[in-house]
Amino acid sequence: MAAPILTVQGVSKAFGGIQAVEDCTFDVAPRLITGLIGPNGAGKTTVFNLITGFLRADGGSIRYKGEELLGLHPHEVETRGVVRTFQHLRLWGKMTVLENVLLGCRTPLGDSVVSLFLRPGRVRDEEAAARRRALEVLEFFGLAGRVHEMAEDLAYPEQKLLSMARIFATDAEVLLLDEPTSGLDTDSLGRLVPMVRRLIEHGKTVLLIEHNMELIAQLSDEVVFLHQGRVMARGRAEEITRDPALTEIYFGV
Amino acid sequence: MDLVLQLLATGLVVGSLYALCAIGWGLIYGTTLHFHVAHGAVFALAAYYAYAGQTLLHLPLPVAVVLAIAAAALSGLLIDLLLYQQLERRGAFRTSIFIASLGLLILLENVLAIVFTPDPMRMDIGALNTAVIIGPVFLTYLHILTVALTIVAYGALMLFLKRSRWGQAIRAVSSAPEMARTVGIDLKRVHLLAYAIGSALAAPAGILVAMDVGAEPFRGTRFVLLASVGVIMGGIGSIPGAMLGGVFLGLLENLGIWKLPSEWQSAISFGVFLVFIVLRPRGFFGRTIHSAEI
Amino acid sequence: MTAYFAHYLVMVGIYTILATSLNLLVGYSGIFSLAHAAIYGIGAYASALAALKLGLGFWGGLLVAAVVGALAAALVAIPSLRVAGDYYIVASFGLQVVILTVFINWTSFTNGHAGLPGIPRPSLFGLVIDNPFKYVVLSLALAAVTYAICHRLTASAFGRMLRAVREDEIAAQATGKNVVAVKITITTISSALGALAGSLYAHYITYINPTSFTLDESIFITSLVILGGTERLAGPFVGALILLAVPEALKFLAIPDTVAAPMRQILYGALLILFMFVRPEGILGRARTRPAA
Numbered sequence: 001m002a003a004p005i006l007t008v009q010g011v012s013k014a015f016g017g018i019q020a021v022e023d024c025t026f027d028v029a030p031r032l033i034t035g036l037i038g039p040n041g042a043g044k045t046t047v048f049n050l051i052t053g054f055l056r057a058d059g060g061s062i063r064y065k066g067e068e069l070l071g072l073h074p075h076e077v078e079t080r081g082v083v084r085t086f087q088h089l090r091l092w093g094k095m096t097v098l099e100n101v102l103l104g105c106r107t108p109l110g111d112s113v114v115s116l117f118l119r120p121g122r123v124r125d126e127e128a129a130a131r132r133r134a135l136e137v138l139e140f141f142g143l144a145g146r147v148h149e150m151a152e153d154l155a156y157p158e159q160k161l162l163s164m165a166r167i168f169a170t171d172a173e174v175l176l177l178d179e180p181t182s183g184l185d186t187d188s189l190g191r192l193v194p195m196v197r198r199l200i201e202h203g204k205t206v207l208l209i210e211h212n213m214e215l216i217a218q219l220s221d222e223v224v225f226l227h228q229g230r231v232m233a234r235g236r237a238e239e240i241t242r243d244p245a246l247t248e249i250y251f252g253v
Numbered sequence: 254m255d256l257v258l259q260l261l262a263t264g265l266v267v268g269s270l271y272a273l274c275a276i277g278w279g280l281i282y283g284t285t286l287h288f289h290v291a292h293g294a295v296f297a298l299a300a301y302y303a304y305a306g307q308t309l310l311h312l313p314l315p316v317a318v319v320l321a322i323a324a325a326a327l328s329g330l331l332i333d334l335l336l337y338q339q340l341e342r343r344g345a346f347r348t349s350i351f352i353a354s355l356g357l358l359i360l361l362e363n364v365l366a367i368v369f370t371p372d373p374m375r376m377d378i379g380a381l382n383t384a385v386i387i388g389p390v391f392l393t394y395l396h397i398l399t400v401a402l403t404i405v406a407y408g409a410l411m412l413f414l415k416r417s418r419w420g421q422a423i424r425a426v427s428s429a430p431e432m433a434r435t436v437g438i439d440l441k442r443v444h445l446l447a448y449a450i451g452s453a454l455a456a457p458a459g460i461l462v463a464m465d466v467g468a469e470p471f472r473g474t475r476f477v478l479l480a481s482v483g484v485i486m487g488g489i490g491s492i493p494g495a496m497l498g499g500v501f502l503g504l505l506e507n508l509g510i511w512k513l514p515s516e517w518q519s520a521i522s523f524g525v526f527l528v529f530i531v532l533r534p535r536g537f538f539g540r541t542i543h544s545a546e547i
Numbered sequence: 548m549t550a551y552f553a554h555y556l557v558m559v560g561i562y563t564i565l566a567t568s569l570n571l572l573v574g575y576s577g578i579f580s581l582a583h584a585a586i587y588g589i590g591a592y593a594s595a596l597a598a599l600k601l602g603l604g605f606w607g608g609l610l611v612a613a614v615v616g617a618l619a620a621a622l623v624a625i626p627s628l629r630v631a632g633d634y635y636i637v638a639s640f641g642l643q644v645v646i647l648t649v650f651i652n653w654t655s656f657t658n659g660h661a662g663l664p665g666i667p668r669p670s671l672f673g674l675v676i677d678n679p680f681k682y683v684v685l686s687l688a689l690a691a692v693t694y695a696i697c698h699r700l701t702a703s704a705f706g707r708m709l710r711a712v713r714e715d716e717i718a719a720q721a722t723g724k725n726v727v728a729v730k731i732t733i734t735t736i737s738s739a740l741g742a743l744a745g746s747l748y749a750h751y752i753t754y755i756n757p758t759s760f761t762l763d764e765s766i767f768i769t770s771l772v773i774l775g776g777t778e779r780l781a782g783p784f785v786g787a788l789i790l791l792a793v794p795e796a797l798k799f800l801a802i803p804d805t806v807a808a809p810m811r812q813i814l815y816g817a818l819l820i821l822f823m824f825v826r827p828e829g830i831l832g833r834a835r836t837r838p839a840a
Binding site for chain 1: 718
């Protein structure tokens with residue numbers, strides 16, 4: 001088996017007396033979909049926040065391709081190649097669909113004030129390239145018809161797709177998807193679920209938080225089961241989702 | 254050494270005034286997240302309410318003061334009810350609320366300046382002006398009353414927040430508004446309460462200063478700025494922190510005079526503030542600032 | 548064109564630069580600063596002193612003003628923008644107070660309340676700009692340059708990033724944007740431009756003193772931005788056109804001087820409140836659809 005692309009090792013985080021995550025250890029294999037599951041409050045989103053630098057772990061190590069991510073700012077983690085979506089999407093509602101994706105594309109020259117004034121030609125070329133890329137990405141996600149609409153005017157399923165399009169445009173290799181299917185009806189699920197598989201075909205690695213056990217079995221290759229901040233089990237999806245003890249923890253409480 | 258003791262004493266008195274403003278402002282900010290600069294206007298209004306009560310309505314001083322505090326509490330509550338809550342109903346951003354608050358501060362201060370002129374309006378405080386000499390330190394009864402009142406007010410506020418149902422509601426809203434809403438707490442009522450109490454705390458500060466040196470229309474701006482500095486230094490969300498922050502600023506300003514010319518007082522406080530937020534952004538007692546709820 | 552109208556236009560130009568540069572912060576980045584008058588003052592004093600003490604001409608003074616203004620803002624922005632936005636409100640408030648204190652009390656440098664007279668007029672290729680009519684051209688030209696700079700900034704990937712940071716900075720961080728660096732950058736640029744206005748002012752009036760750079764002045768500049776509109780870059784120009792005409796209107800009503808100053812402030816305060824209710828996006832802004840309550 002290939003070396004893991006992302007390793008979480010002994011990570012812990014406490015908030016004001018509550019141990020949200022404790023001694024969390026798991027690997028994420030490259031070019032696979034790994035599901036992060038567990039009952040509510042198990043700490044799944046907290047783990048995402050810790051990996052991406054929105055929260056600072058109290059201890060442990062998080063490595064991406066061998067490089068330590070612990071202690072980096074979120075934008076630095078993103079630049080290294082690990083990117084995430086949000087449960088509440090956090091799209092820029094007052095900006096267009098195209099702009100939302102453009103912001104994901106790499107535009108280091110356009111973002112730099114110095115380049116903006118001293119190298120206008122190269123900035124223009126970069127922007128044109130970014131636009132082409134953004135339009136390709138939107139095409140890939142089936143949003144090409146909505147390019148100039150305000151993100152807040154999109155239907156919810158399309159907004160979910162847009163939030164995935166945004167991170168796909170970043171060229172990051174590891175995509176953390178926070179409940180990508182929540183709130184979707186069967187039709188929309190039919191649109192979105194294949195997209196996640198296609199991400200893998202494009203060389204990405206996906207770690208996703210998911211509540212729906214069936215979807216986990218369908219979607220994930222590997223599963224990590226989190227409970228009260230600790231990794232209870234990990235392994236192939238079929239094993240975990242059929243394990244009666246875990247199912248009890250998941251539904252029991 | 255005598256000078257230092259005097260400065261310490263004065264610093265404690267001034268610090269008490271800042272602390273009163275800070276705990277009131279901090280209560281409001283912690284509960285509503287409104288950057289309520291119009292708190293400075295309430296501070297000024299309270300002074301003029303007391304002045305008007307005594308000089309125009311000829312009420313005895315204690316009665317005038319109590320009525321003024323009540324009037325100030327009502328004023329603060331109305332500001333939230335008629336201005337901020339109305340803006341929020343229209344979906345206003347936080348910056349809009351701040352701008353409206355700023356506009357109100359300017360408006361009220363200048364109305365007071367036209368009605369009462371910008372000159373200090375002195376009050377008759379009779380026996381409170383009597384000097385008290387403790388060793389090399391010179392104070393008046395008013396100054397001692399100021400410190401005592403601040404301690405009492407702080408104690409009363411802490412007791413209220415810990416023990417009473419409404420106090421607990423305020424604490425719930427301060428730390429987790431969404432959760433408070435789900436357990437059935439009426440956010441709007443809690444906000445109004447925070448404004449009433451916060452303003453009732455600013456009022457004695459404004460009145461005490463007016464009793465000492467006269468009521469002035471534009472003094473509130475400086476006090477609300479220092480209150481917010483005190484709250485940040487004390488740690489957002491912490492009333493003890495705000496108290497400490499306010500007292501600390503008062504001491505700092507006055508001890509600063511020992512070595513530096515008095516015109517540089519504000520520069521000292523501000524400079525310390527900047528250094529402070531570099532070294533310890535969460536303040537003395539604040540929670541570590543996490544990213545917003547993700 | 549009368550000399551009086553020319554004077555009005557010069558001031559419109561100066562205030563357009565001030566309000567446009569403040570709009571970069573308030574309108575485009577969602578960062579509120581109360582220190583813009585202080586920055587204006589820093590530019591004025593830096594340029595005046597460069598001319599009086601170092602013999603630099605207007606153009607050298609402009610450069611000095613921009614650099615000093617940028618540095619002053621960066622000094623405050625760097626510690627406070629790392630933390631939540633409200634810290635910057637307090638820090639800028641404090642900066643305004645402290646800078647004014649410096650203007651008033653560092654008398655060896657600034658002459659305190661007496662001010663600095665005798666600031667030389669600008670000259671361009673030997674032509675001295677010594678009357679309001681010539682100054683109108685200079686003032687409006689610099690306003691146009693400021694507009695062009697701000698336009699380049701806002702209509703670019705950088706501008707897109709600013710708007711994203713304003714709307715949701717957490718999403719911006721997650722998308723690889725260094726939010727703190729962006730905020731510090733825009734604050735520095737905004738202040739450099741605001742300081743330029745100060746330089747323009749100093750060499751026009753040829754005399755400066757601290758009373759032109761108080762907190763009231765910061766409020767006035769803010770009113771210009773709010774009135775004209777934060778969404779469009781031309782908003783501040785419209786705001787300046789309108790609000791600079793107001794004192795003249797008040798003069799027509801023969802209001803005594805002692806009352807005139809507070810009355811103007813009441814007007815600005817009322818304006819700020821009114822616009823937050825009726826039209827937060829200002830006169831030129833696109834009306835936003837308001838979210839359901």
